[in-house]
Each structure stands twice: as structure tokens, then as C-alpha cells.
Amino acid sequence: MKKIVGNFGLALLSACAILFFSTAAFARIDVGVIGSMTSGLALLGQRQINSAILAAEEWNAKGGINGEKTKLAIEDSGKSTTQAMTALDRVLAENVCAILGPIYSFQLFAMFPEINKEGVPLLSTSGTRKLTQMGNRWYFRLYPHDGITKRAYTLFAVEELGCTRPALMCVTTEYGKSGYKIIMDVLKSKGIKPVAVTWHEKSDKDMTGQLERIRRAHPSCIISQAHPPDTAQIIRQQYELGINIPHIASSAASMPTVHKLVGKYMEGVYVEAAAIPNYDPDPKIQAWTKKYVKKFRTRPDSFALLYYDTANFLFNAIKAVGPDRKKIRDWLEKNSYKGLAGRYKFDKEHNGAFFAIIVQYHMKNGKAIPTVVKKYDFTPE
């Protein structure tokens, strides 16, 4: 009898041990990652997903978050709201504790009702101003929104370059329209009215019409608000058409891809950005960029760097309060984080980054090299 009881006890102990270790082995924290991996929008999306992967691998290599490994549920939001919603549904089916979202505002807007209903924190690096003006407590932005960056580059054009006759070139997407409004507000506050305003589709391949309209208005500078391919067209054609006035471009012009397309025409172009990972002298950023290039064989852009910071901010939140959606949200609202690109602290609207830089590009040995010409910090007191 004793033997039977002893054997039973041993078996029970073994079962408990197996159960304990297997639970520990399979315990994990599920985090959703949604970004454009296909279509032309993958230009920004894939680099951001890379950043999330890098951050998660680093945490896992150090033993995970509180001993639990992080598993990323990565889904493709393609180029439409439909694909973004499908991606969201798939990620939510994995019972994730938070989501690192896409950069594109039209996809984020579509996700908001579901995010509110499910009560899951959604973090992204989109710049569109309106995103944080909709009272969504579950959404967090970790990129200086257009209200910061557009204000910075418009102020730079007016105050530093003395541009009193600006011409605006904007893309017809939500990003372009949101930026246009902010630029106009800043110009109005300075008592300036643009001498010409032109619009173009994101897919437009020729800007001659828009640039000729601008030429006739005799502006003293061009301020553009566009996506990468159209930004490249604008800069190249401005030079080709001989419109020799300063060009202050939106952050798309800081992307290495745009430099490859524009080539020598990047000389002298001013660009607003949140960070310049490929040329920042900070050793930590240099080391990160090197690691990123080695792993993904592509150069990161400013969005990728800030997405990496975003992922780390989120993992710190999970470390502090566990994988509880509401607790993560509350922790993010109250705490700050010092990332590679800067310091993040959310205001009431859930905007977390308030820094912006203006760089000017010069051609050196066939490469467009940026130099920081002005730094802006609009962090609320």
C-alpha cells in the first residue's frame, strides 16, 4: 500500500513539475503588430515592422518581459482600410495585450471604433494631427504630430529663411490636408498668405502643371507636404524647371529611398524630421542603425527609429504592470520614457513626442548628407 501511495505521490509530483515547467516554457506575452507589408505603402510599413521585431528579439534575448517571452502577432494592413480591419481582427483573435499599429492615418481612423470596443492600447507613429483629437483614450501617438513638425518647418521658412511669399505643394491625402491646415494656421499667425497653393495625387508622376503655376506666382520658397514618391518628383522637377528658390520639404524627403531617386537635386533641400538615424552622431543611435542594417539589409528611416522606441516604451509598460490592457493604458498615461530619439511623455490628447529638427542636405561624394540646422522642442511645460 505504502508503495502504491509512494508511486502515486511521485507521479503526482512529476505531473505537477511537468505542468509547472511547461507553463513556464509556454508562458508568453502576445503583442499585435499591424503594418503595410505589401503595396507601395510597405515602403514605410515594413521598416517599422522590422523595428518591432528587433525590439522584441532584444527583450527575448535578455530573458523576456518578467521572464515571459514576447510573441509578436504580425499582420499586413496592405493599402486599404479593409485590409487593415482584417489585420486588426486577426490580431485581436490572438488575444493581444496591446497593438503596435500602422503609420497610415486612414487605416488608424478605421480601426478606432473596434479598438474602443475591445479596449486595447494602440500605439503608432503617425503624424496626422486629427488622430489624437478624437478623444480616443486607447490610442497613443509616439511621433511628433503634424502640429509639431509642420509648425517647426513653417516657422523655419518664415523666421530663419525670411520667406514671406511661400508657395505650398500638398498631396490630397488626409496627411496632406491635415498638414496644409497647420501650415496655413502658422502662416496666418505670422500675417503671411501663400502666393500659390497646389495639390496633387499621391500617384502623380508629373508636377509640371503645379510647378508652372507656382513659378507664375513668384514665390520666395516652396513648402511641400507629400509622400515619398511624389516628394521625389517635386524636388527633381523643381530643379529641372529652373525654379531656384529654397525648398522646405516634409519628412518623406529624409528617406534614403527618396535620395536615391532625387540624386544631386537634393542639394540645399531643407527637411523636417523627428530624427536622422543614418547620420546622427549619437553612438547609441549609430550602434542601433548598424544592427538594423545588418539584420534587415535596408537602412532605417526616422519612423523606424521612433517605432523601435514605441515598442520599447510598450514593453516597459508591460514589464511594470503585466499584460493587462487597462493597466498598460493607465501606465502609459502617467509615465515617461527616454528612448533613442528623445524623451516621450503623453499629454492629455495622448501625443507623446514634441521634438522636431530641420536638416539641410548637401551632396558629398554623390550622397545626400544632412546637417541639423535648427532644433525645435515644443514640449508642454
Added chain:
Amino acid sequence: MIQEIVSGLSIGCIYAMTGFGFVLIYNAVGAVNFAYGEIVMFGGYFGYLAIQSFGWSLGLAFLFSILAMAGLGIFNDYFAYFPMRHRPVVTVIIASIGLSILLRNSALAIWGPDPVKIKSFVGDQLVHIGNVVFPLHQLLIFIVTAFIFVGQVFFFSRTSIGRKLEATAQDQEMAKLMGIKVNRMILLTFVLAACLASIAGFLLAPLWFLEPDVGLYIIVKAFIAIVIGGFGSVYGLMAGGLFLGVTEVLVASHLTSEYKDVISFLILVTVLIVLPQGFFGEKVAEKV
């Protein structure tokens, strides 16, 4: 104004260049090939592949692209047309849409989402004539388009193969009775169209860049140009392309840049209502 017209003509030439192969296939099989934009895109991408991956010169890359595109033309015929040739036209059109999606996503998988460009055969010099400035590459576009246009007219009207193709386009059954090997003629058409796409791809890549979505953009514009000019007509295509290119630039410059594409589609709708057969009518009316 002259500056705008010159740029508009250049854009129109690219639309026309895209349309040449499109019309060729339409005339041969009686169905629109919506994959043709992506085929043009691949013409450029094959050149980019040869330059970037193999380190070949622009000339060799162009030859490589022509050969690779001939292969793609055969693929197009055997996989997206030949198995469906006895089915309703709409089946062939849907197959072409499927091929377009396949090619677009293949380009994304192979070359990624980043736009890329290939250098022009004439470099990036600018030409100054009075107050008008344009890249030398635009001059190349004018010359090549004119050459292809004349060549295509000559090919169909003066050569034996051209006439066989024309006969195949007009009535396949009758062509068979006349001893023409119809399937071979159609295969030749797909190969020729793909080679023309290679030229178009090389012409647009230095100015418009290559990206997985560029094919969709150009096929929509080329399609409008074809409808405006008259379905199936090479003259109409040329006229429609130039008209559309110049109109787009003038509208963006003098009327509205925000709604210039809306104006293009309004023109398309107006032409369809007022002049359903386009500027130059249609040679094979029963294929509408």
C-alpha cells in the same frame, strides 16, 4: 505655356507608348489586357535587375529586358489567354486582371516597395530652348515614340506578317481558312507587345520611377487615351495620348491641380457620350 505643352506631349508619348502594345493585343484577341501596365513595369524592372544584380551596362540591360519580356509575352499567351481563348471575352479580361495582380505582387516580393529608377540612355542633361527647359530624356521619348508609331503603321500595312496579324484580328476563322496559323500569330502578337512594353518601361523608368503600383497608374491613363482616340486605332491612340497628356498639365497649371484627374475622367465620359468611337473611330467595330 510652351513649357507646359512640351511636358504634356512627353507625358502623352508615355501613355501612347503604353497603349501601342495594349492596342496590338486588343486587335489580335479582341479583349483588353489589363495586365499590360504591369508588363510595362516589368520591362523596366528587368532592366533594373540586369544593372543592379548583374552589373551590366544600360545597353546590355536593355537587350536582356527585351529577351526576358519576350518570355513574359509567351507566358502571358500560354497562361492568361490560350486556355481561355474559346470562352467569352469577359473570361479573358478577368484572366488579365488576375495576371496583373500576380505581376504586381511578384514585383513587390522581388524588388520590394521602394521606388527605384534606371538611368536614361542620354543621361540627365537638360535642354534649354529659349525659356523652355526639358530633360534630354524627354527628347528621346519623342523620337522613340514617333519611330514606334511609324513602325507600327508600316508593319501592319506593308509587311506580310503585319497583314496576317491584321487578318487574324479581323476574323480568326477566315484567317484559318486562308492558311494563316492563327495561334502562332497571336503568340507573336503577345511577344511583340511585351517587347514594346520593355521599350516603354525603359522610357518611363528614369522620369516616373519603378514601383509595384506604377503599372496600374499607367494602364488607367493609357486606357483613357485609347478610348478618347478610338479603340483599336494606332492613330487614335497617339492623338488620345497627346491630348490627355497636354490637357492634364494645362488643367493642373491654369485651372485646378486638385481635380485634374476628375477633369480627365470627365473628358473620358464626355467622349464616350458624344463620340463613342473616339477621335479616330474603330477599325473592327464588332469587337466593342
